[in-house]
Amino acid sequence: MDTTNHAVREYLLDLQRRIVAALEAEDGGAFITDHWRREPGGKLEGEGLSRLIEAGRVLERAGCSFSHVKGKTLPPSATQHRPELAGAPFEAMGVSLVFHPRNPYVPTVHMNVRMLSAQPAGGEAVRWFGGGMDLTPYYGFEEDAAHFHRTNRDALAPFGADKYPRFKQWCDEYFFLKHRNEPRGIGGVFFDDFAELGVERSFGMLRAVGDAFLPAYLPILQRRVATPHGERERAFQTYRRGRYVEFNLVFDRGTLFGLQSGGRTESILMSMPPVVTWRYDWKPEAGSPEARLYSDFLRPRDWADWVPG
Numbered sequence: 001m002d003t004t005n006h007a008v009r010e011y012l013l014d015l016q017r018r019i020v021a022a023l024e025a026e027d028g029g030a031f032i033t034d035h036w037r038r039e040p041g042g043k044l045e046g047e048g049l050s051r052l053i054e055a056g057r058v059l060e061r062a063g064c065s066f067s068h069v070k071g072k073t074l075p076p077s078a079t080q081h082r083p084e085l086a087g088a089p090f091e092a093m094g095v096s097l098v099f100h101p102r103n104p105y106v107p108t109v110h111m112n113v114r115m116l117s118a119q120p121a122g123g124e125a126v127r128w129f130g131g132g133m134d135l136t137p138y139y140g141f142e143e144d145a146a147h148f149h150r151t152n153r154d155a156l157a158p159f160g161a162d163k164y165p166r167f168k169q170w171c172d173e174y175f176f177l178k179h180r181n182e183p184r185g186i187g188g189v190f191f192d193d194f195a196e197l198g199v200e201r202s203f204g205m206l207r208a209v210g211d212a213f214l215p216a217y218l219p220i221l222q223r224r225v226a227t228p229h230g231e232r233e234r235a236f237q238t239y240r241r242g243r244y245v246e247f248n249l250v251f252d253r254g255t256l257f258g259l260q261s262g263g264r265t266e267s268i269l270m271s272m273p274p275v276v277t278w279r280y281d282w283k284p285e286a287g288s289p290e291a292r293l294y295s296d297f298l299r300p301r302d303w304a305d306w307v308p309g
Helices: 003-027 142-159 163-174 198-224 231-250 253-260 265-271 289-297
Strands: 032-038 044-054 059-071 090-101 108-118 126-136 187-194
Touching (some): 003 044, 003 090, 032 265, 059 265, 090 198, 090 265, 142 163, 142 187, 163 187, 187 198
Antiparallel strands (some): 059 090, 126 187
8 A cells, every 4th residue: 555545544544533432422322333344356345444323312323434445447436527547446445424313403414535546557546535524404503504614614724715615516516406406405515536736735635624524513413412302303304314315325426436336335325314204295384493494594505604693
């Protein structure tokens, strides 16, 4: 393993350790550890470390997974923007997490940071980075949305004033359910196939995003975790979780990459919520807190510029 790939791997493993430790402290329960390995001979070889908690006090289901795999041929989902690398052997590593809280007033959150490298015949290794984080509330609070976006904006500021607005828009466009004409949540930042700052600076930007996750999410969880709720809020939470499932199975590039490349199915689908409901052509009551999610939050807004009215 060359020095760059080794440095990325060590950073990702440390990031996973830090995030899991912080969420164990909040929940009071322990994440299970599932260390898996793919032996040579199949589509992929490599290893991963899946960390998961189910039925926790705070987290109903939460997974934080590290994977490091190698393959003989890049799958189509990885070469759609780089056709010149079609058929090249590759190496991929990343940390991906989705936390589904128990309390409906605590938003679901997703974060992913990753690196892919390809080795075209007769050429040097080509590396690119991707990732980001996004927030999916069930009951919206302006101060939470603003905090989440400002933390991301501040993390990206050292890498150019264009990065946050560009990656925010990319996130708004990516995490969108086209068949419902509806955003999945209130967004965050998203970037993919990124190498324009050079390998070292692009890796530095990846670290900045990964390191911003706990400051972006933990204050929101701590603020909302004790909010009283009942059957109505729970029913709306499980209904909205259906949107999460729809997006992950139909549109998410990471899910498609994992399934197309022969990745470990349990780890790929670790992001799925434990309890979900669908209702036929259901709409919230006008003027209700549930309706406010649609009218005030499920639309692109400049959250980082929000100030209390």
